[in-house]
Every structure is written in structure tokens, then in C-alpha cells.
Amino acid sequence: MVLVRTSERIGRVPPSGIRKFFELAEEREDVISLGVGEPDFSAPWAARDAAIASLERGRTSYTANRGMYDLREAIADHCAERYDLRYDPDEEILVTTGVSEGVDVALRALVDPGDRVAMVDPSYVSYRPGVLLADGEPLPVRTRENEHFRLTYEALDRAGASEADLLILCYPNNPTGAVMHEEHLEPVAEFCREHDLRVLSDEIYADLTYSGEHTSIATLDGMRERTIVFNGFSKAYAMTGLRLGYALGPAEGIGAMNRIHQYSMLSAPTTAQHAALEALVSCDDDVEEMVSAFNRRRRFVLSRFSEMGLDCFEAQGAFYVFPEVPGDDEAFAEGLLEDQGVAVVPGSVFGEAGEGHLRVSYASGLPQLKEAMNRLEAFLA
Ligand code: PLP
Missing domain, CATH: 3.90.1150.10 (Aspartate Aminotransferase, domain 1)
Known part of the structure; x- marks a missing residue:
């Protein structure tokens, strides 16, 4: 039974x-x-040392729901300097238990039952289940090898993404390794502006770009207000097991995500937050x-x-x-x-x-x- x-x-x-x-x-x-x-x-050793030191000092309590303020400030400085992404640590940044949690709470906070969520095909395996668990409808948008697996305006159009409510982007891409520079992102941004799509942009591999600088879609005209950007420490800082990431976005979106995060997670792991702060400050x-x-x-x-x-x-x-x-x-x-x-x-x-x-x-x-x-x-x- x-x-x-x-x-x-x-x-x-x-x-x-x-x-x-x-x-x-x-x-x-x-x-x-x-x-x-x-x-x-x-x-990096400095990050591990910071984690150890935080334990030695007995820093084992919860932090603020949105993450330690020092860490949010360091994230704001880092993202402004490195990716030209400017966000207010008070209201526009949420420290999450990995990008995984960030994407999950964003989907639950932004998707209504039956909302169509367009996503790059092929892309990271967690998006589709995340959309289904949020009662949304996944809408795969095929990318092609002869277009270097980049998302295009035409691909979005062909897939019927004009009817979608949200688009999940993942560049640099898992699994293809494709990257999109500003000239490739601009037509996608145009599509999102024309059809009023909100964007979840998973940029966890931003620092692992081998040709030119990483560009975030949120830096393009009219995109900041409709985009949540995700990044974290798993890949570039080799900190997968510490489970730390962050989301950047307009106060309303980040506030809605925090409404779920504060009940489901309370706060991201404290030891990992200390490691992450040191990683941003001294591990370039x-x-x-x-x-x-x-x-x-x-x-x-x-x-x-x-x-x-x-x-x-x-x-x-x-x-x-x-x-x-x-x-x-x-x-x-x-x-x-x-x-x-x-x-x-x-x-x-x-x-x-x-x-x-x-x-x-x-x-x-x-x-x-x-x-x-x-x-x-x-x-x-
Ligand atoms: N996003 C992408 C595109 C990934 O490839 C992965 C892990 O493979 C994650 C998110 C998970 O990130 P995190 O360890 O920060 O939860």
C-alpha cells in the first residue's frame, strides 16, 4: 500500500x-x-581560508534573507566593473543557494499556470522541469549548428515565441559552448521588446568566455527592466559544492523571488557566503x-x-x-x-x-x- x-x-x-x-x-x-x-x-585557497575562518569565529547563524550585506555590495561592485551590470545591493540582488535555486524561485515567482516559457534548445537540463514544476509550458526554440547554436530573431519567430511570456537564455551555453556577443544579442533583445517577453538570463559561465568579453543581455537598451540575470561561484571559482549563486534584477522581480526564498531557504549557506565574499575580493x-x-x-x-x-x-x-x-x-x-x-x-x-x-x-x-x-x-x- x-x-x-x-x-x-x-x-x-x-x-x-x-x-x-x-x-x-x-x-x-x-x-x-x-x-x-x-x-x-x-x-581558491583564499576562499577556503575565509570559510574556515568564519567557522572558527563561530559565524554559523542565518544571514539576512537576501544574503550578507557585504557580499551583496561586493557582488554589485564586481558586476558593475566586470559586466557593466549596475544593481542596488539593498533591493536588486538576491544571494541564492546556487544558480539552481535562483532559477527555481524566479520561475515560481514569475510564471502563472499555463504561461509559455521559451527556452534555447539545446540547453541546460534543469530549465524544463523547473518550468513544469511552476505550472508553465516549456516552448523549445531550436538553435542550429550552422548558426553556431546562437539564438536568433528568426528562430524565436519560427518557434512561436511571440506568444511566450518569458524567455530563458543560457550563454555561454551548456551543452554547446556557444557564446553570444552584443551583435548577436541585439536581435534577440529586439524580439523581447517587440513581444514584451521577460528574460531569465543564466550567465553562470560568463567568465569562461574564450573569445572577447562576455555581454549580458540586461545591458542592452530596454532590457534591464525585463531581465533577471543569474550568476554564481560554482564554475568560475570551482565552488560547486559550496552552493552559492546570485540573481540581479529590478526590485519587483527580486522582491518576489525573495518572498519564496525567505520561506524555502531562509538564507543561502553562511559559510559559503564568507568564501564567496573573499573569492570576489581576492581571487581574480x-x-x-x-x-x-x-x-x-x-x-x-x-x-x-x-x-x-x-x-x-x-x-x-x-x-x-x-x-x-x-x-x-x-x-x-x-x-x-x-x-x-x-x-x-x-x-x-x-x-x-x-x-x-x-x-x-x-x-x-x-x-x-x-x-x-x-x-x-x-x-x-
Ligand atoms: N546553470 C547552468 C547553465 C549550469 O550548467 C549549471 C550546472 O551545471 C547550473 C546552472 C547550476 O549552477 P549552481 O551550481 O550554481 O546551482
Whole structure:
């Protein structure tokens, strides 16, 4: 007899396609995993020291719901300096338990039942379940490899996004590694202004941009007032396990998100907030070193793909490449894992437009990448 009856809503959310591959990979000992979206570095020492010092001083209580004021100020300064994003620490910044929480509370705060939420296809696996849990209707907008997986005005139009209420953007993109510069974002902004779309812009990979500067859509004309920007410490600062992110946006949107956050989370983890404050203040050099290492790995993997004759668009952000593979991507990924012990994620996990591709993460070290590329070559042969 089932006593824990679950909601109808939970039935709409399938188990994660990525997790399934991790579980398969865990069954073998010799597996090289290029499946995870997690840096192989540890957080910078200064950030870890700040976390330790905060514990030694007994700073183990909740913070303000919106996050420690010092941290919000540091976020405001950092975002103004680095991305030209100017937000008031009092009302326009919310410190969250990772970008994951930020996107979740934003969807619950901004989506009404039946609202259509357009999202880039392929993109990060959490958006679709997030929309479904908020009683919205996901509307995938296909991007194309021959357009470098960038979202375009025409793609939005073709997908019927003029009827949507919200657009989720993710650039630099997981899983394709695509980036959008100002000239690419402007037509998307034009579409949003014309059709009155609000935007959730997940910019967690902003610092991992290997060609030119990162541009946030919120800096374009008429976009600040309709956009919530998300960023965090998991990727650029290698702090995935500390669970810290932030959202920037107009006071009404951030206030609505805080209304949920204050009940569901109370405040983001205090120790992590101390680490994050130090990361912003003193860890630019560490970030720069990690970004250079990722860039070297990116070039290595791309050059090996080209030697093997695997078609792969030249990803310029995040730490993923998205090669095309012969046949069904899921069967290919399963075969590669069984035959050669290399774990990657099938592209179709990220949406229909990802079919026929693999997401290969180069967040692992060069020795592992070299061995994995040799095994991939053997598998293709
Ligand atoms: N957004 C994107 C695009 C991601 O790829 C990930 C993690 O892979 C997240 C958000 C999760 O971020 P966080 O660790 O801050 O919750």
C-alpha cells in the first residue's frame, strides 16, 4: 500500500538523463568521465581560508534573507566593473543557494499556470522541469549548428515565441559552448521588446568566455527592466559544492523571488557566503589561471576531434564541446562507455536540437583528456 501519495505535478518531471549515465559509469572502475559539468580544480585557497575562518569565529547563524550585506555590495561592485551590470545591493540582488535555486524561485515567482516559457534548445537540463514544476509550458526554440547554436530573431519567430511570456537564455551555453556577443544579442533583445517577453538570463559561465568579453543581455537598451540575470561561484571559482549563486534584477522581480526564498531557504549557506565574499575580493588571479587551463584543454580536444574527422563546431565558452556523431547519440554514448570506458552525455538529453551530438566536458585534466581522446579514436575505428 502506497501511503506517500505523490503529486500529479511530480509525474510531469522525468528523472535526469545525465544521472542515468553517471550511474552506468559508476558500475565500472576504469571509467574516464567527461560527463560532469564540474571543474576538476578546488576552490581558491583564499576562499577556503575565509570559510574556515568564519567557522572558527563561530559565524554559523542565518544571514539576512537576501544574503550578507557585504557580499551583496561586493557582488554589485564586481558586476558593475566586470559586466557593466549596475544593481542596488539593498533591493536588486538576491544571494541564492546556487544558480539552481535562483532559477527555481524566479520561475515560481514569475510564471502563472499555463504561461509559455521559451527556452534555447539545446540547453541546460534543469530549465524544463523547473518550468513544469511552476505550472508553465516549456516552448523549445531550436538553435542550429550552422548558426553556431546562437539564438536568433528568426528562430524565436519560427518557434512561436511571440506568444511566450518569458524567455530563458543560457550563454555561454551548456551543452554547446556557444557564446553570444552584443551583435548577436541585439536581435534577440529586439524580439523581447517587440513581444514584451521577460528574460531569465543564466550567465553562470560568463567568465569562461574564450573569445572577447562576455555581454549580458540586461545591458542592452530596454532590457534591464525585463531581465533577471543569474550568476554564481560554482564554475568560475570551482565552488560547486559550496552552493552559492546570485540573481540581479529590478526590485519587483527580486522582491518576489525573495518572498519564496525567505520561506524555502531562509538564507543561502553562511559559510559559503564568507568564501564567496573573499573569492570576489581576492581571487581574480585564480580565476584567470583556471580559465587559461580550460582554454588549453578546449583547443586540445577540438584539435583531436578534427584529427579524428569528427565534425565539431568551435565552442567558445563554458567547458563543453558538442561534436556530431554518427547515428543515434544515446546508442553512441552507451557504446563508448561499454567498449572504452569513456563517459559523455548524449546531446538529446538537452533537447531535440541536441540529437546526433555528444556533450563532452573538458573540465577534467589534460592527462585524462588525452587518454579519453585515444579511447574515442579507438572506438570510432
Ligand atoms: N546553470 C547552468 C547553465 C549550469 O550548467 C549549471 C550546472 O551545471 C547550473 C546552472 C547550476 O549552477 P549552481 O551550481 O550554481 O546551482
